[in-house]
Amino acid sequence: MDPNQETLAHTALRLLAPFWPIGVFATCMGALSGLATAWLLATINRALYADGDIAAALMWTFAGLVTVTLAGEIVSDLGNSWIGQQIIAALRKELVAKVVAAPIEQIERYRAHRLLSVLGQDVDAVSIFSYNFSSLAIALAVTSGCVLYLVFLSPIIFLIVAVAIAAGVLVNFWARKRGSAFYEEARVAQDEVYRQYRAITEGAKELRLNRDRRRRVHGEQLTEAIDRIRDMKVRAFSIFMSANAVDSALFFVMIAMIIVWQGWLGVERTAVSGFILVLLYLKGPLDQALAAYSHFVNAQVSFRRIAELSADFADPESGFAAALPTPAASGASPGIGSIALRGARYAFPAGEGAEPFVLGPIDLTIRGGELLFIVGENGCGKTTLIKLLLALYPPQEGELLLDGAPITAAGRDDYRQLISAVFFDYFLFDDLVAPDGDVREKAGPYLEALEIAHKVTVENGRFSTTDLSAGQRKRLALIQVYLEQRPIVVFDEWAAEQDPTFRRVFYAEMLPAFKAQGKTLIVISHDDRYFGSADRLVRLDKGRIVEIVEAPGEAPRRGLPLQQEEVA
Numbered sequence: 001m002d003p004n005q006e007t008l009a010h011t012a013l014r015l016l017a018p019f020w021p022i023g024v025f026a027t028c029m030g031a032l033s034g035l036a037t038a039w040l041l042a043t044i045n046r047a048l049y050a051d052g053d054i055a056a057a058l059m060w061t062f063a064g065l066v067t068v069t070l071a072g073e074i075v076s077d078l079g080n081s082w083i084g085q086q087i088i089a090a091l092r093k094e095l096v097a098k099v100v101a102a103p104i105e106q107i108e109r110y111r112a113h114r115l116l117s118v119l120g121q122d123v124d125a126v127s128i129f130s131y132n133f134s135s136l137a138i139a140l141a142v143t144s145g146c147v148l149y150l151v152f153l154s155p156i157i158f159l160i161v162a163v164a165i166a167a168g169v170l171v172n173f174w175a176r177k178r179g180s181a182f183y184e185e186a187r188v189a190q191d192e193v194y195r196q197y198r199a200i201t202e203g204a205k206e207l208r209l210n211r212d213r214r215r216r217v218h219g220e221q222l223t224e225a226i227d228r229i230r231d232m233k234v235r236a237f238s239i240f241m242s243a244n245a246v247d248s249a250l251f252f253v254m255i256a257m258i259i260v261w262q263g264w265l266g267v268e269r270t271a272v273s274g275f276i277l278v279l280l281y282l283k284g285p286l287d288q289a290l291a292a293y294s295h296f297v298n299a300q301v302s303f304r305r306i307a308e309l310s311a312d313f314a315d316p317e318s319g320f321a322a323a324l325p326t327p328a329a330s331g332a333s334p335g336i337g338s339i340a341l342r343g344a345r346y347a348f349p350a351g352e353g354a355e356p357f358v359l360g361p362i363d364l365t366i367r368g369g370e371l372l373f374i375v376g377e378n379g380c381g382k383t384t385l386i387k388l389l390l391a392l393y394p395p396q397e398g399e400l401l402l403d404g405a406p407i408t409a410a411g412r413d414d415y416r417q418l419i420s421a422v423f424f425d426y427f428l429f430d431d432l433v434a435p436d437g438d439v440r441e442k443a444g445p446y447l448e449a450l451e452i453a454h455k456v457t458v459e460n461g462r463f464s465t466t467d468l469s470a471g472q473r474k475r476l477a478l479i480q481v482y483l484e485q486r487p488i489v490v491f492d493e494w495a496a497e498q499d500p501t502f503r504r505v506f507y508a509e510m511l512p513a514f515k516a517q518g519k520t521l522i523v524i525s526h527d528d529r530y531f532g533s534a535d536r537l538v539r540l541d542k543g544r545i546v547e548i549v550e551a552p553g554e555a556p557r558r559g560l561p562l563q564q565e566e567v568a
């Protein structure tokens with residue numbers, strides 16, 4: 001295992017640290033309850049053998065011990081459950097914080113379905129264990145109290161009990177090893193289930209149109225993965241249930257041995273009945289503890305996944321402190337001088353049997369206030385280039401400069417706050433965030449101008465609906481860009497879903513209007529009809545800049561294919 005990865009125990013202790021006083025108190029109360037239970041059983045045993053009437057003092061002892069037992073159990077139960085929930089909440093927050101602060105390439109590599117599977121299912125598995133933790137803690141406390149009483153009653157009989165306990169521990173150790181392997185396999189199948197959940201929700205339309213694919217996704221891939229989880233969990237449960245059965249058998253064999261050997265061992269009858277009373281009482285808490293144990297093994301498997309995610313996302317991007325104000329929030333955003341890539345190169349990791357895609361080396365200076373189009377065939381690297389320009393991917397070689405100064409790792413997040421973007425695979429947030437003022441008032445004129453005011457209003461800072469056509473949804477994404485008032489604006493094929501009229505409005509009116517405000521515009525486009533609207537056009541091919549055309553609207557073609565060195 002990776003040494004950086006924490007074990008379940010380490011993490012539990014780390015997360016438990018802030019609550020240790022309550023934890024110690026709850027555990028002490030549980031132990032007190034355990035001791036009181038043992039004492040209670042001893043009192044009952046004595047009362048059974050008492051001559052004549054039971055003394056009032058004994059009754060008071062009985063009542064007092066019942067009160068202590070119940071109070072201890074309740075306090076311990078509440079305390080441990082509360083701490084369990086605190087730990088789960090802390091774990092959730094810690095993981096979410098790591099994902100939010102992780103470099104974008106890390107999230108892309110990890111894949112959404114695996115991420116959701118860990119954040120959902122694995123955290124839930126640990127959570128279920130934490131619910132059971134209090135019963136486990138109480139059972140252990142009660143058992144410890146009872147064991148003390150048993151040693152006091154008869155050390156010789158206790159030896160038999162100790163041998164049986166040791167045998168039980170060995171059986172459970174074996175069960176854990178076998179059961180854990182099955183839980184592990186079930187966990188692998190769970191990733192596949194989450195992958196297919198995305199397919200049946202996000203690919204719902206396609207699945208309705210293609211019966212063969214539907215059969216494959218539903219009837220084969222998903223069903224097989226679900227069945228595999230069921231089979232593996234049933235096998236794990238069978239192992240744990242078999243271990244429980246062996247433990248129960250050991251338990252009754254132990255009682256039989258005590259009864260049969262009592263004469264030979266020369267133990268008093270009160271001690272024998274005390275033993276049997278305590279052991280029969282203990283059966284309940286022990287069964288509870290064993291049930292919690294299978295949840296514990298499952299939680300351990302899930303926790304390994306959580307630890308892997310934690311380790312994978314261990315290096316946050318710097319400058320992510322939530323308290324930092326967004327630079328653009330401090331008033332109207334000033335224009336920028338230039339953004340430049342110098343010898344910048346970015347390569348994706350090679351896929352199986354495929355050459356890795358390499359962008360660069362790129363030398364490109366974008367002047368402040370210009371309208372730059374990035375064009376080229378599918379897969380030539382346009383989106384990768386803007387991810388470099390947006391500091392979403394750090395260049396593996398070369399550098400990104402703003403006004404001539406390199407953007408360091410620490411400055412990346414600040415730099416990104418200068419940019420508004422609508423990506424091709426954008427996410428439409430239904431709430432609006434603006435640096436200042438009332439978003440309702442501010443968004444109104446844009447809703448009108450974008451011709452969606454009859455469909456959408458802004459209520460309490462949110463769009464009243466986002467159930468719109470693809471083109472209309474993209475117009476809503478544009479409203480966020482208007483409200484952000486940032487000096488750099490990036491559009492990745494924004495107009496792809498727009499009707500011809502609105503496409504023209506975008507290129508002929510909206511882009512020039514942004515430019516008139518002094519914004520620097522980077523636009524990825526396949527709309528060659530409108531390439532003439534650009535101040536400059538950069539053409540990419542296979543990850544390299546092959547052409548830069550100045551004022552493409554002024555002449556049919558002024559640019560010539562360039563050598564890479566000439567492109568700066």
Ligand SMILES: Nc1ncnc2c1ncn2[C@@H]1O[C@H](COP(=O)(O)OP(=O)(O)OP(=O)(O)O)[C@@H](O)[C@H]1O
Pocket residue numbers: 108348349357376377378379380381382383384385424
């Ligand atoms: N996350 C990724 N992992 C590995 N390779 C990737 C990844 N994203 C993109 N690529 C590769 O990088 C190449 C460039 O992709 P990019 O999205 O930059 O192209 P593009 O020019 O924007 O294409 P399009 O016009 O289709 O949007 C692609 O050929 C693809 O194989």
